[in-house]
Every structure is written in structure tokens, then in C-alpha cells.
Amino acid sequence: MLQFLYRRILYMIPTVFLVSVVTFAIIQLPPGDYLDTLAAELADSGGLDDGTRQALADQYGLGQPMYVQYLKWMRGILFYWDFGISFEKNVPVNDLIWDRLGWTFGISILTLLFIWMTALPIGIYSAVKKYSAGDYIATFLGFIGLAVPNFLLALVMMYVSFKVFGQSVGGLVSPEYIDQPWTWGKFVDLLKHIWMPIVVVGTSGAAALIRIMRANLLDELYRPYVVTARAKGMSEFQLLMRYPVRVALNPFVSTIGWILPTLVSGEIIVAVVMNLPTTGPLLLRALLVQDMYLAGSLILIVSLLTVLGTLISDLLLAWIDPRIRYQ
Amino acid sequence: MTAVDQNPVEIADAPTAPVLLGPWALMWRKFKRHRIAYASLWLVLFIYVLALFANFFAPEAHDETNRRGIFVPPQTIQFFHETEDGSRQFQLHVDALKMKVDQATMRRSYDVQPGKIIPLGFFVKGHAYELLGFIKADRHFFGPKDPDDVVYFLGSDRLGRDILSRIIVGTQISMSIGLVGVAVSLLIGVSLGGISGYYGGWIDNVIQRLIEFLRSIPTIPLWMGLAAAIPLGWPPLRTYFIVTLIVSMIGWTSLAREVRGKFLSLRKEDFITAARLDGLSDWEVIRKHMVPSFSSHIIASLTLAVPLMILAETSLSFLGIGLQPPIVSWGTLLKEAQNIRTIIEAPWLLIAPGSMIVIAVLALNFLGDGLRDAADPHAH
Numbered sequence: 094m095l096q097f098l099y100r101r102i103l104y105m106i107p108t109v110f111l112v113s114v115v116t117f118a119i120i121q122l123p124p125g126d127y128l129d130t131l132a133a134e135l136a137d138s139g140g141l142d143d144g145t146r147q148a149l150a151d152q153y154g155l156g157q158p159m160y161v162q163y164l165k166w167m168r169g170i171l172f173y174w175d176f177g178i179s180f181e182k183n184v185p186v187n188d189l190i191w192d193r194l195g196w197t198f199g200i201s202i203l204t205l206l207f208i209w210m211t212a213l214p215i216g217i218y219s220a221v222k223k224y225s226a227g228d229y230i231a232t233f234l235g236f237i238g239l240a241v242p243n244f245l246l247a248l249v250m251m252y253v254s255f256k257v258f259g260q261s262v263g264g265l266v267s268p269e270y271i272d273q274p275w276t277w278g279k280f281v282d283l284l285k286h287i288w289m290p291i292v293v294v295g296t297s298g299a300a301a302l303i304r305i306m307r308a309n310l311l312d313e314l315y316r317p318y319v320v321t322a323r324a325k326g327m328s329e330f331q332l333l334m335r336y337p338v339r340v341a342l343n344p345f346v347s348t349i350g351w352i353l354p355t356l357v358s359g360e361i362i363v364a365v366v367m368n369l370p371t372t373g374p375l376l377l378r379a380l381l382v383q384d385m386y387l388a389g390s391l392i393l394i395v396s397l398l399t400v401l402g403t404l405i406s407d408l409l410l411a412w413i414d415p416r417i418r419y420q
Numbered sequence: 421m422t423a424v425d426q427n428p429v430e431i432a433d434a435p436t437a438p439v440l441l442g443p444w445a446l447m448w449r450k451f452k453r454h455r456i457a458y459a460s461l462w463l464v465l466f467i468y469v470l471a472l473f474a475n476f477f478a479p480e481a482h483d484e485t486n487r488r489g490i491f492v493p494p495q496t497i498q499f500f501h502e503t504e505d506g507s508r509q510f511q512l513h514v515d516a517l518k519m520k521v522d523q524a525t526m527r528r529s530y531d532v533q534p535g536k537i538i539p540l541g542f543f544v545k546g547h548a549y550e551l552l553g554f555i556k557a558d559r560h561f562f563g564p565k566d567p568d569d570v571v572y573f574l575g576s577d578r579l580g581r582d583i584l585s586r587i588i589v590g591t592q593i594s595m596s597i598g599l600v601g602v603a604v605s606l607l608i609g610v611s612l613g614g615i616s617g618y619y620g621g622w623i624d625n626v627i628q629r630l631i632e633f634l635r636s637i638p639t640i641p642l643w644m645g646l647a648a649a650i651p652l653g654w655p656p657l658r659t660y661f662i663v664t665l666i667v668s669m670i671g672w673t674s675l676a677r678e679v680r681g682k683f684l685s686l687r688k689e690d691f692i693t694a695a696r697l698d699g700l701s702d703w704e705v706i707r708k709h710m711v712p713s714f715s716s717h718i719i720a721s722l723t724l725a726v727p728l729m730i731l732a733e734t735s736l737s738f739l740g741i742g743l744q745p746p747i748v749s750w751g752t753l754l755k756e757a758q759n760i761r762t763i764i765e766a767p768w769l770l771i772a773p774g775s776m777i778v779i780a781v782l783a784l785n786f787l788g789d790g791l792r793d794a795a796d797p798h799a800h
Contacts, residue, residue, distance in 0.1 A: 108633050119642070122649035240781040242731045244738055245754065245774050252763050252770065358640035362735055366758075376641060377739060380648035392645055396637040403636050 097411050101404060112396045117163045120389040166386070177386030179379070186390045189375065194394055196265070196371040197364070200287070201356040204295040208352070209345065212299045216306025217338060220314060231303060238300030243359045247293045247366040254289070265369055290367055294359040298352050306341060313337035346410045353402040357395055447716055450794040457790020460783040467780055471591040475549035478585035479563035479571060482748055484547070486570055486580030488519050491766045492530055494575040501537050513537040514571050538569045575768035577756055583772050586748055590773070593660065593749035595780065597733045598726035601668035605725060608668075609675030610718070614706060616676065617683025624680070631673045643667075643732070647741040656747045663742050667732040671725040678721055682714040716795035723788035727781040734777055750777050 169175040176186035219228040241249075266282050273279060313319070314337055322332050364373030372391055379388035441449065452458050470477055495514040503509050516536035520529050546560040546567050564571050574584040616627040646666045650659055686692055695709050730750075736742030737751025738758070745752055750773050757763050757770040 104629075107629070108636065111633055112637060115637075115642075116645070119645035119649065122646070236782060236785060237778070240727070240778050240785060242734055242777065244735060245770075245777065248754075248757065248760075248763060248770055249774070251760050252767065255760060255764060354636065354638040357638040361638075361640050361644075362739065365739060372641075376644060377741075380644055380741070388645065388648075392641045395641050399638050400636050 094411065098408065101407055105400060105404060108400055109397060112400065113167065113393055114163070116389050116393045116396065117159075117166065119392065120385040121159055121162075166389070176390040179384055179387040181379070181382050181384045181387070186387050189387065190372075190391060190394065193370060193372045193375055194391075194398075196369065197357065197360055197373075197395070198398060200290055200294070200369075200371065201353065201360050203287070204291045204298070204356050204360070205352065207291050207295045208299045208302055211295070212302035212306055213345070215299075216303045217310060217333070219303065220307045220310035221333065223311065228307075231307075235300040235303050238296045241296070243293060243297065244362050244366045246296060247290075247363045250289055250293060251367065290360065290363050290369060293363050293367075294356060297359070298355060302345070302352075306345075309341035309343075310337055313340050343410070343413065346406060346413060353406070354399045357399055361395075443716070447794045451790055454790040454793060456786050457793075460786035460790070463779075463783040464787055467591060467595060467783070470588055471595050473551065474589045474592050476551060476557070476559070477561045478582075478588040479546065479560055479573065480582040480585045481547040481549075482581065482585040482589040484581060486576070489570055489572065489576050489580035490519075490578060491528060492517065492572045492576040492580070493766075494768050494772075495572055497540065497573070511537070512540040514540065516569075538571055539565045540571070541565045574772040575766065577766070577769060578762075583753070583768060586753055587750070587773055587776050590748045590750050590753055591776075593743065593747060594730055594733060594751070594777075597660070597664050597667060597749070598730045598784075600664045601671060601729040601733075602722050602725050604665060604668040605671030605675055606718075606722060609672035610679050612672070613676030613679030614683060617680035618687065618702070618706065618710075620684075627676070628680075631676060634669070634673050639669075639732075640735070643669075643736060644739065644741060647736050650741075656744075659743060660747065663733060663736060667729045667736070671729060675718070675721055675725065679714070679718070682717065683710065686710050686713060717792075720788055720792035720795050723784060723791055726788075727784040730777070730781060730784075 166177060169177060174187070176190070178185050179189055182189065215231050219225075219231045222228055265286050266279060267286070316337070319332065319337055322336060323329075327335075360371065361373035361376065363369070364371040365377055368374065372395060376388060376391045378384075379391065451461075495517070498513055498515070499510060500508045501511050501513055514537070515532040516538050517530040518533050520531055521527070522529065540563065542562055543559050544563050544565050544567075545558050546563050548556065548558045551557045570582070572582050572584070574582075574587065576582055577586075612627050616624045643666055647663065650662055654662075692705060692709055695705050700708070733742060733749065734751035734754065737749055738754050740755060743749050743752055745755075753773040754770070754777075757766075757773075763770050
């Protein structure tokens with residue numbers, strides 16, 4: 094197990110390096126940099142004075158070759174935990190991102206739990222009652238769930254909740270609680286809001302997992318060991334839970350690997366629609382105004398955390414399934 | 421004896437040999453039995469025909485603005501109308517509407533003008549367009565008989581443009597992005613997957629790591645970064661092409677994996693060894709023996725990749741970093757319905773393009789599922 098752990102972590106290093114390079118390359122793609130934007134904006138009020146320009150350029154290596162800028166950025170992060178400054182808001186990136194990243198990953202993890210909690214029983218039900226009305230409904234809903242893009246579902250839910258409940262949605266808490274300290278009332282209010290993004294982001298993942306669970310369980314249900322256990326007089330429910338479901342559970346763990354990136358992606362786009370205080374709106378804005386260190390740091394950290402999540406799911410899988418450990 | 425050898429024994433009274441069906445015919449037969457998939461095939465074909473002859477099917481010009489038709493709700497087609505002498509007569513029509521502005525709240529509403537109708541017909545004259553890009557025409561499949569009348573079957577947007585026509589014209593971009601994106605994925609996926617699986621060794625290792633890397637980064641932030649880098653001033657065609665490339669980045673990794681898996685398992689098969697011993701080059705072995713044995717499977721996977729790309733394009737355009745407004749796609753149409761106030765005032769802006777996306781994606785998914793089942797010789 095330890096050896097497996099070492100090997101996986103070793104594999105991660107080039108991935109992490111690549112992620113940082115790709116991120117940096119992407120935010121460098123648009124022509125010009127923020128200094129140009131700033132100079133253009135300040136042109137009316139006397140322009141950017143040369144001293145400030147020089148100081149900014151020196152600090153971040155702007156105007157220098159790309160690899161110098163990259164190395165400067167990396168050095169800041171690795172040695173001083175400094176992700177640069179947000180040019181637009183003129184504050185360190187560190188002050189802006191952590192709250193929002195926390196929410197993004199909080200919502201993504203809650204969504205993962207939601208997916209498991211719905212997909213597991215529904216998947217088992219549709220496999221056991223194959224071709225029943227319930228199975229057809231689950232399959233149909235599964236197809237719909239896969240076919241509706243996240244943002245469309247978000248818009249529809251917002252519209253419906255406005256029409257039916259008269260409740261205006263958007264944000265994670267009601268306007269009166271924003272910037273207030275945490276109280277019981279605020280927490281309850283949060284619960285009233287947070288279920289919607291969770292359901293919206295989780296639907297397609299749950300739909301996919303229901304289908305996987307159903308297919309896996311169907312493979313197991315008619316195996317001889319199930320017949321044997323039944324012949325021994327085990328109750329049907331106990332039998333189901335103890336053998337086939339346990340075997341069919343493996344994909345639940347292994348899917349964290351691919352589900353986490355999709356959840357984070359989904360959360361980002363839904364956050365833009367629902368105006369949540371998470372990474373999405375901040376990243377979109379940063380990309381549009383070429384606030385490169387802010388955008389870069391967000392993409393970098395989101396990707397790194399996802400890679401880390403994948404690592405954890407691999408470890409869990411290896412822990413459950415010895416065949417993977419000794420590969 | 422030689423005569424016998426040259427003329428094989430004639431078996432006159434043997435039972436007639438069963439018709440031998442080729443693998444494709446078998447697949448087709450199996451596919452037809454999957455009723456939803458079969459229906460989806462026709463639906464998908466219909467959508468592509470719609471895209472091909474978009475201007476013919478669109479009742480109005482998609483970019484024609486109308487100051488007296490802002491946010492008109494969908495108009496329903498009626499069959500009978502009462503003529504002046506009181507008899508009922510069959511005539512497809514919609515009621516003529518008149519805009520009313522409430523000066524106090526500045527809200528628009530539309531009232532039916534009693535007695536006035538807009539007659540509708542098939543193959544009517546309308547705005548001029550070029551069929552398939554080069555045939556000059558002005559006939560439209562269905563629309564108002566008088567070219568000066570305007571009808572909004574699915575409502576109109578904030579500039580008084582017809583949503584139905586815009587959806588039909590948007591079909592061209594949205595559905596073709598899926599196809600072009602899949603073609604790009606096919607090219608990259610099959611070549612990299614093929615190299616990876618056929619040669620194995622360190623090349624395989626490098627390509628597999630690359631794929632793992634691409635799959636481990638969340639797609640939306642990555643696309644957003646790439647798409648935001650597209651300069652706004654670019655010509656639409658170039659933007660379209662770049663967005664397609666960005667979108668196809670998701671497709672090829674899973675395809676490459678599948679191709680690699682197939683190559684790995686086929687490499688050890690006897691018929692491949694035999695072909696190689698016969699002196700065929702690597703390329704010939706791949707082209708003549710390996711590709712035909714998994715092409716049906718690849719087609720199914722490709723069909724399942726198309727809806728993913730359509731959804732990706734829609735999401736990017738919706739965020740405003742994919743295709744930009746003069747281009748009409750389902751994503752740019754939905755962008756009009758971005759905030760809740762617009763949706764409440766004009767829900768059809770959300771419902772009409774939204775349902776179109778869901779229908780197209782569902783049909784493609786069912787079609788792909790059916791193809792996959794039909795292509796799998798072990799499925800029952």
C-alpha cells in the first residue's frame with residue numbers, strides 16, 4: 094500500500110507541473126497584458142507614470158519573456174505563498190479567492206454526497222425491479238438528466254421557484270444576511286438556498302451513476318453465488334446488501350475521479366447563473382478583463398484540488414480493491 | 421475426375437441456403453428492433469435536414485427586427501374562422517395582434533384585433549434567401565400568405581425577431597459544431613489511441629499520462645480560459661472554428677482510450693498475427709484488418725460524443741465567451757434569457773431554445789445507445 098502511495102504521488106508531480114504551465118500559458122494567450130489595459134484606462138488622467146509602471150513590471154516580470162514571468166509567479170507561490178495581485182481590484186489574490194474556493198468545493202462535495210444518496214437506492218431499485226414502471230421512470234429521468242445542460246436546469250428551477258413559491262432565488266443566503274455574522278437564522282436561510290445548486294449540479298452526475306449502478310448490479314444479480322446464498326435461506330434484502338451491492342459499489346469510489354472535475358465545472362457555470370458567491374462569477378469576470386493572476390490562480394487551484402481529489406479516490410479504491418494495489 | 425473438380429457437385433435437392441447477412445446488415449437489423457433508437461435516427465435526420473434548408477423552413481428572416489413586435493408571446497395556429505356572413509370556413513390563420521403600451525408601468529401587452537386574421541399557408545412567398553448558399557429563392561415552407569405580415573409561432577425577442585426562425589437558423593451552427601468537433605476528435609483520438617495501443621511501450625505511457633492529465637483538469641475553467649482568449653474582433657468563421665476545436669478537446673480522450681483498448685486486445689488475435697506474417701506493413705494491418713473490426717463501435721462512440729459537444733458549445737456561448745451574438749446558435753439564443761426578470765417577462769425565450777437542445781441531445785443519446793447495442797456482438 095505504501096509503495097502504491099509513493100508511486101501515485103510521484104506520478105502526480107509531473108501532472109501538477111503541467112497544470113501550472115498550461116494554466117499560465119492560457120492566461121497569457123490574449124494579446125497584451127494588464128499593464129496595457131491599465132495604461133489605456135489611465136490615459137485620460139495623465140497616464141500611468143513611468144515609475145509605477147516600472148515597479149509593477151519588475152515585480153511581476155511583465156513585458157519580459159514568458160518563462161521569466163512564469164518563474165517569478167511560481168517563486169512567489171512556492172516560497173512566499175503569494176499568488177500575485179488582482180490588477181482590477183488592486184488587492185492580493187489571496188484575499189479574494191479562499192472564501193470562494195471554499196464554497197465551490199463545499200458545494201461540490203455536498204453534491205457528491207447528494208449524488209450517492211440518490212443514485213445508490215434508485216440504481217439498486219431499478220436493477221432489482223428490472224423493466225418495472227419504476228425502472229422505466231428512473232431510466233427516462235436519467236436520460237433527461239443527461240440531456241439538460243446544467244445552466245438550463247438552473248434557469249428553469251429559478252423560474253419555477255419564482256412562479257410557484259414566489260421566492261426570488263440567487264445567492265446562497267437572503268440579501269439581509271449577506272455580510273452578517275453566522276447565526277442560527279443565517280444557517281437555516283443558507284439551507285433554504287443551497288439545496289438548489291446542489292440538485293442542479295448533481296442531476297446529471299446522479300443520472301450517469303444510476304445507469305452505471307444498474308448495469309453493474311444486473312451483472313452480479315444472477316451470479317451463482319447469489320443463487321447459493323438464496324438457497325441457504327438468507328432474506329432477500331440482507332442477501333442483496335451483503336453480496337451483489339458490495340461488489341457493484343466499486344464504481345462508486347472510482348467515479349470520484351471523473352465526477353469531481355465535472356462537479357467543479359458544473360458548479361462554476363451554475364454559480365454564474367444563480368449568482369453564487371463562489372469561484373464561477375469571479376473567474377468569469379477575471380478572464381473577461383484579463384486580470385491574469387486572479388484568473389490563473391483560480392484555474393490553478395481548482396485544477397490542483399481536483400487532481401488531489403482524484404488521488405484520494407484512487408487511494409480509496411486501492412484500499413478497497415487489492416487487485417488495483419498490486420497491479 | 422478433373423471435370424468433377426472444375427464443376428463442384430450440384431446439390432439440386434438441398435434446402436436453399438439461408439441468406440447470409442454481412443455484419444453491417446446484421447447491425448442494421450438489430451438496430452431497427454430498438455424502437456426508440458430507430459425513431460431517434462429519423463428525428464436526428466430531420467433536424468439535420470432542417471439545418472440544411474434552414475432558410476426554407478424559417479417563416480421569417482432570422483435577423484429582421486420589428487419595433488412593433490417586441491416580446492410577442494407565441495401565437496397559436498387556428499383552423500377555422502368566421503367570415504363576414506357568419507359561416508365558418510377552414511383557413512389556417514393566427515389572430516392579428518395590436519401592441520398596447522401601458523404608459524404608467526411601461527409594460528407592453530398584445531390584444532387580439534377582432535375580425536382581423538393573418539392567413540397562413542404552405543409554400544408561401546416571403547423574404548428572399550439563398551438555398552444551400554447559392555440558389556436564389558423566396559418560397560418558405562410555412563408562413564403568412566402575405567409577405568408583409570409577421571407571425572411569431574414561438575414568440576419574439578427584445579428586438580422583435582422571430583424565435584422560431586432563429587432556432588431553425590441556429591440549428592445550423594449548433595448541430596454542425598457537434599459534427600465538426602467529432603471529426604476533429606476522431607482524427608486525434610484514433611491516431612493517438614492507435615499509436616498508443618499498437619506500439620505500446622514508452623509511447624503508450626506518454627500518451628496515457630497526457631490523457632490522464634487532460635481528464636483530471638475540470639473542463640469548464642479550462643475552456644473558459646481558452647475561450648476568453650478569443651479576440652472579440654475575429655471574424656465569425658474563425659471564432660466558430662476555434663470554439664469547435666476547444667469543444668472537441670473533451671471528445672478525443674475517451675475515444676483514444678477506447679481505440680487503444682481495442683488495439684491492445686486485437687493485437688494478440690490470430691488473424692492479426694497471420695496478416696503480419698503475410699508481410700503486410702503496419703499501416704496495412706491497421707487499415708485492412710484492425711479498423712474494420714472496431715469501426716462500428718467507434719461510430720457508436722462518436723454518436724454519443726456529438727451531444728456532449730453541443731452541450732459544451734451551448735454552455736460557452738451562454739456564458740458569453742463562446743460564439744458571439746451576430747452568430748445565431750442555440751447557446752447565443754439562450755444568452756437572451758440570462759436573467760430571471762427577462763425569463764419572467766418572456767418565458768418562451770428560455771423554453772423554446774431550451775426544449776430544442778433537450779430534444780436534439782436526447783435523440784442523439786438514444787441513437788448512440790441504440791448503435792452501441794447493435795454494434796456489440798455479445799449484447800442480447
